[in-house]
Amino acid sequence: MGPVGYRVRGAVDDVALSALHDAAFGGRGPVLPWNARLHRNSLSWVEAYADGHLVGFVNVAWDGGTHAFLLDTCVAPDRQGQGVGVELVRRATEAARGTGCTWLHVDCEPRLETFYVRCGFSPTPAGLLRL
Template identity: 55%
Template sequence: MTTPQPPALDLLWRGEFGDRELDALHAAAFGGAGAPGGASTPWRARLERHSLGWVCARPARGGPLLGFVNVLWDGGVHAFLLDTAVDPAARRSGIGTRLVAAAADNARAAGCDWLHVDFEPHLRGYYLDACGFRPTDAGLLRL
């Protein structure tokens, strides 16, 4: 039995995307309906203001946004992953793991020493086994 080859991808640090395109990926990946009232989320402005960077995954020869991860930071040595999203039709092909690796590489290149991620219990194997994170104690306060 042969192992399926991961798709040829462009992993673009601070890559280009359209707000509606990212809304659609988020809705598909997280089961939402997108921005309220059909308006698009102002992703670019939000990311420029709050993020160290982000990674976009697209087919190597161009095409739709297949994956996205946001990398926030504290302005120092701590970076944080938020909203790792892969198009449901492209899942289980290595795209998410490659997104996280690209995010880690770019955070490291920016001088960060730590990359944090929070995740739901069903994603434990993905983040700890496939992506190489180690478990830590953390706290969460709903506001």
């Protein structure tokens, strides 16, 4: 496995990101229009590549003001536990800070809390409503 490189706000391959998302979250879904959605709605995003393949991704959404939100943090299963996710979050944090945001939020399942604490987040209770 080659070294991992990172790109902020690059063009996203919809097929590659849909496949990564499926692999990381254990599902099988349709190819989504990631590139158009990200360019239209997101503050920033970070991609991780190794050997020419997408191996990690995180999306930074925002409220248009001072609050940013991490979404869709995912790393290819064969790259998990190697620091790729931590580096994605670090670069996403820098991107949000660079735009003037003063808060970065993340909601996560309890099993991911240790990961996000390692990335510098403080645990907080959050609510979720399935629509």
